[in-house]
Amino acid sequence: RDPLVIGGRSFRSRLMTGTGKYPSLAAMQASLKASDCEIVTVAVRRVQSQAAGHLGLLEAIDWQRIWMLPNTAGCATAEEAIRVARLGRELAKLAGQEDNCFVKLEVIPDTRHLLPDPFGTLAAAEQLVKEGFTVLPYINADPLLAKRLEEAGCATVMPLGSPIGSGQGIRNAANIALIIENAKVPVVVDAGIGVPSEAAQAMEMGADALLINSAIALAGDPPAMARAMAMACEAGRSAFHAGRLPIRTNANPSSPEVGRVGS
Template identity: 70%
Template sequence: MTFLQSINNNDHSNSSSDELIIANRKFSSRLMTGTGKYPSISLMKECIEASQCQIVTVAVRRVQSEAPGHKGLAESIDWTKIWMLPNTAGCKTSDEAVRVARLGREMAKLLGQENNNFVKLEVIPDPKYLLPDPIETLNAAIQLVKEGFAVLPYINADPILAKRLEEVGCVTLMPLGSPIGSGQGIRNQANISIIIAEANIPVIIDAGIGSPSDASQAMEMGADAVLVNSAIALSQNPLYMAKAMGLATRAGRLAYLGGRMPIKHYAEASSPLTHTITST
């Protein structure tokens, strides 16, 4: 089956000609989703299915502490079909993040993913704007890479930090489009474009996406994937929004691969002007 046939059939499993590869693991979907803020675990599960995502992030500390909305969450998902991305949400220092990452790896093993060494690295000491700490993030990344983790760091849209994280061995870069949960869309387009242009590892836009058009924009810019949580969970109809996010991510990726037409400062007719009927 060709790539275009797989698109027409809405079959991700056969679209192998354009796979997302992270730490040598292949994914046909370029949408990642979160598990927080849903009114129920059952709705969260339905939205994961509707979105057709293959990677789902789980907040290790909230699951371990059975925080509201997280009790039984990890056990409710079919991890034979979904790849778990444990995250270090709630950590304020590099030391905390490293400890929670180790717990996340053990949690993945207990749930059947023995070879899962992925971790979404979040180090956020700022309670108001929830901006990641660049120094602590880099320190934690260095240690986690040494311990054999596949590190996916959440960062500000800082091209210099992004390059440093790539150099120390991170497997992706995850710059924020705008503050977490704000739904402001992509407000850091210039810097994100630099990160995408200079990176030799996948770039995943994380945080701030509020609508399918934001997801499509990120993909059209050349991002390798997007991570969406609040925009789905807090929408008026999460199932519709989950489906829309999945479609928008695919559409944006296809648009990027297709290559948009050049922008011109003048008009140009779509039809040729030769052999037209003229009055005499």
């Protein structure tokens, strides 16, 4: 009764996860289950090239239950990303999702901090929208870039909290708040979240969803962390709806003076 709607498709869970960096396929399977997620992102190029940890990955996931979000990780230019997005559509078809045109768009020329290129991202997004894709672009938390991508027809925006896999948390909360304030499409906080408190924080701010991969896959106990993230995501969403108590400068006693001893 509070569904996440992306590209006309409705999801119950607001926590998306990924498939990279897990110690084993079994740990991944257990974690996806524990996370109760409905959307899982898959690195198209890595599946294709059967990179380490990606062999057998597709077969390990129940695509009847999980919606595939192909991503363009490893693409440094708009052209590469457009090409890989098209391959992703094929991948989804192979997994039995004929109508899946989702793509998590990553255009990342920076190999050190894996930060996305705003210009290549916009160019690729415009082309992919034209081709009928449901585009979820990965971006630096720039409010005007987010707006521009929304106007270009993107289905969400996915600002990063801090660099991929860094676990530094949300280092740019002010900008993410501005993006949320202005967006008419769902805002998915992607990258940087390391612990459940940070997941809850993003949702309390009004983010519509989260994508968390490294914090789960690289935790000491991935399935336990997956479940913790799911709870935190839901807790943050509930708090956003429930409405927090006002922040006060002074303390606020639980009762009037009448309760004081001696009164």
